[in-house]
Structures are given as C-alpha cells and as structure tokens.
Amino acid sequence: MHRDHGDEPVFRRSQWGTTRYVYNARNPVGRGLIIGSLLFAVGALYYLQASSSWSEGELHDAVHSAARTLEAEDQVVGSWAGDYRSMIRDAIEDSGEGPSTGSTVHVSEVDDTYDRDAGASVDRFEVSTEDVDTVYCLSVSPQEPEFTMSSVEVAVSVTVNENRCA
Known part of the structure; x- marks a missing residue:
C-alpha cells in the first residue's frame, strides 16, 4: 500500500x-529544512571567510589612514615606546x-644600506x-x-607608494 507523503512526519528517528x-526528506517541510540548513551553513562559512581576510580596498584604505594618523601628531619612539x-x-x-579577526599585517623594514639611490634621511617599510x-x-x-x-618625540612624514620599495 502506498503511503501519501503528506502523512510523513517532519522529523523521524535516526x-x-x-x-x-x-x-524527514519525504516530508516537504523536512525537505525545506534540509535545504535551508545547507544554505545557512554555506552562507555562514562564506561570511566567516570574508570577515577574516583582507581585500585590496581595505588594505589600501588602512595603509593611507595609518599614514595620515602617524603624521597628525608627534610620535613617541624610544626604549619602551616602540619603533617605526x-x-x-x-x-x-x-x-x-580590514578583518576583525584572523589575518595579520606584515610590516618589514627595507635594508637600504647598499642602495645609493635611497634617501639618507628616510626609513622604508x-x-x-x-x-x-x-x-x-x-x-x-x-x-x-x-x-x-x-x-x-618625533614629527614624522610618511609617503605611501603602491609597490615594493625599489
């Protein structure tokens, strides 16, 4: 005897x-809940990935904002205050x-010791x-x-170029 799928319960024992x-995939509501759960999981994974990584625009804006912030007031450098x-x-x-969690920014000093074209009064990063x-x-x-x-206390000037330091 054939059972009508409308009589199937939404949940069934495993x-x-x-x-x-x-x-229960035989019930239309159960089938909808299965599809909805999968869509929710995919959306949550996409959101977590997007919120934990930098985009081109975010890095651009963050670097330019940092340059303006550093120039806005004198910076304290020294033993306990830190370096550039x-x-x-x-x-x-x-x-x-940028992201609220996850990916980090790498800041590395460029060694200009042997670069004759590098300015003598500039540190590059x-x-x-x-x-x-x-x-x-x-x-x-x-x-x-x-x-x-x-x-x-040092009043700094910061110039930003979108390429590796040459």
Whole structure:
C-alpha cells in the first residue's frame, strides 16, 4: 500500500542506532529544512571567510589612514615606546579597516644600506598581507633615532607608494 507523503512526519528517528531525531526528506517541510540548513551553513562559512581576510580596498584604505594618523601628531619612539615598524602596524590595526579577526599585517623594514639611490634621511617599510598581492612601500622621515634608554618625540612624514620599495 502506498503511503501519501503528506502523512510523513517532519522529523523521524535516526536509523543510525541513536535515539536522535532528524529531518524527514519525504516530508516537504523536512525537505525545506534540509535545504535551508545547507544554505545557512554555506552562507555562514562564506561570511566567516570574508570577515577574516583582507581585500585590496581595505588594505589600501588602512595603509593611507595609518599614514595620515602617524603624521597628525608627534610620535613617541624610544626604549619602551616602540619603533617605526610597530607604530605602522599599530596604526594600520587601529584604522578600523580590514578583518576583525584572523589575518595579520606584515610590516618589514627595507635594508637600504647598499642602495645609493635611497634617501639618507628616510626609513622604508613594506606592508603586506597573505590575502592580497599588493605591497605598499612607506617612506618615513626623519630616520628613526638611535636606540636610547629615554623616549623621544618625533614629527614624522610618511609617503605611501603602491609597490615594493625599489
């Protein structure tokens, strides 16, 4: 005898030897709940991936915002205050751009010791992430003061170029 699918319950006992209930694919409501659950899971995974990685625009905005922030007021450098590299990284993180969790920004100082074309009064840093291919070159002047046990206030000027430091 053929049973009408409208008589099927929305939930049925699992046939895997447990006493749990599962959606019943023979019921139209159960089938809708199965599809809805799958769509919700895919959407949640997409959202989590998008909210934990940098986009090109977010990195661009964060780097330019950090440059403006660093130039806006004198910066304290020295023994406990940190260096230019950490100041740049902190300013990018404080910009409000980018992912709320997950991916980090890499700030690395460029060694210009053997570059005759590099300005003598400029420290250069490359800013990148694992999520985007774009690398930004930040030129910070004046050069970072030599390490001392005391801290020094410095008015910095920051230039941003959208390429590796050449």
